[in-house]
Amino acid sequence: MSLLFRYIFLRHARLLLLIMGLGVGIYLLTDIVERVDIFIEAGSGIGLVLQYFGVRLPSIIAQILPAVFLLATVVTLCLMGGSRELTALHAGGISFATVAVILVMCGVFWGVVQFCCSQLLAVQGERYSQQIWQEEVRKKNLDDRTLDDVWFMESGWTVSVKTLRADGEGSGFSAFHVRDGGSDVDVIVRAPRVKGSENGWVAADAVRLYPDTYQRESLPRLELPLHQDPELFFSTESNNLQQLPLWQLGDAINQLGAAGSNVDGLRTVWHGKIAYAVSLVVMAVLGAAIVSRFPNIYIAVAISMAGTFIMYALTMFGESLGQRGALPPFMAAWGPDTVLLLIAVGRLYLVSVRR
Numbered sequence: 001m002s003l004l005f006r007y008i009f010l011r012h013a014r015l016l017l018l019i020m021g022l023g024v025g026i027y028l029l030t031d032i033v034e035r036v037d038i039f040i041e042a043g044s045g046i047g048l049v050l051q052y053f054g055v056r057l058p059s060i061i062a063q064i065l066p067a068v069f070l071l072a073t074v075v076t077l078c079l080m081g082g083s084r085e086l087t088a089l090h091a092g093g094i095s096f097a098t099v100a101v102i103l104v105m106c107g108v109f110w111g112v113v114q115f116c117c118s119q120l121l122a123v124q125g126e127r128y129s130q131q132i133w134q135e136e137v138r139k140k141n142l143d144d145r146t147l148d149d150v151w152f153m154e155s156g157w158t159v160s161v162k163t164l165r166a167d168g169e170g171s172g173f174s175a176f177h178v179r180d181g182g183s184d185v186d187v188i189v190r191a192p193r194v195k196g197s198e199n200g201w202v203a204a205d206a207v208r209l210y211p212d213t214y215q216r217e218s219l220p221r222l223e224l225p226l227h228q229d230p231e232l233f234f235s236t237e238s239n240n241l242q243q244l245p246l247w248q249l250g251d252a253i254n255q256l257g258a259a260g261s262n263v264d265g266l267r268t269v270w271h272g273k274i275a276y277a278v279s280l281v282v283m284a285v286l287g288a289a290i291v292s293r294f295p296n297i298y299i300a301v302a303i304s305m306a307g308t309f310i311m312y313a314l315t316m317f318g319e320s321l322g323q324r325g326a327l328p329p330f331m332a333a334w335g336p337d338t339v340l341l342l343i344a345v346g347r348l349y350l351v352s353v354r355r
Contacts, residue, residue, distance in 0.1 A: 042137045044137055069287075073103055077287065077300075081291065201227075203219075285341060288348060
């Protein structure tokens, strides 16, 4: 690790942590102002309020880190330019491109931090904060959520549940099994009640029919070879998919895809989790491109804030198009990073040619 890399990395990290603290403070202050009346009406103590916002910190950090990284990059380069450090480096044979590469390496490091934070700490924190908000503040029982007319397919079975609760309890259960490689139904199962989980589904007071032989069986308890997790349906319904870590979301996509569900929206979210972490590398290149054109710190910060807004707008727009099926999931998720990277690289290329 070179002396120049350590110098730039540490200087950039100090600014990043400072800006991060300011950003988190503003975010929390805004959120507290919006929710304080609800906490007071619910009679929540200060301990519960601190617990709620404390467990949300990893999610907030992961969310604002790309914008914070861009601002830290711009300020670092502008301060180095103002103190003639960039001029001295250039005179010593170290080009601006070398400094940009070091910042890209910083982006890789903080991108890994963002990914780990969002997929590990933030996932658990958001789940716990939602539980606090719904059960302790809103006084709701999350297990009482219900869905009507749930359908899925698994292992040759086509399953219908009239009403399904979040805890896996269901009513009005029907299942039809089709022979391997055929289209004929060989088993029909009906039950007034069912209990589903990823470990297996159990029908109570079930009736099993064999259409070929007209045989009928009444069973007080029937275990079925189904492993569909009921919570996945509620995650899809309530748009809580951001709370699933990348590996669990991949499993959910495979399960719901096999069950016949449209998973384009989920694939967009899956790609988006990776693209958002990679955006820190893009921000490093974009910050270098901004300072190469606007070395004044005030102008550069204003341009970087506008660039952050554009990035978030493109991300939301691409995600919306991907979930609607208007764009392929990969293109919808990676489009914003690609557009900003091409613009930034084009600018840096022009600077290198002129020099």
